[in-house]
Amino acid sequence: MPQVFRTVSTKLWLQQIFDVKSARYGGVVRRKLRDVERNAGLTRLQAQVLRRGDHTVLNGEQVVIFCNNEPVSLLC
Secondary structure, three states, X not given: OOOOOOOOOHHHHHHHHHHOHHHHOOOEEEEEHHHHHHXXXXXXXXXXXXXXXXXXXXXXXXXXXXOOOOOOOOOO
């Protein structure tokens, strides 16, 4: 199995997630769980999301971040 090397710091990687246009305007950001675990860890990402007052969900291998503090409802 090939080794995976991190190319950016954890702090920078997290900062980049919330600096994208959709995050800045209260939209949705999606990342693969594998990438989250490799670059920051799910616990660290969750702490950042809570600090910002946002919401996050895990669906399969996708982490979806709602970059606003509106309620999240599961429709069906």
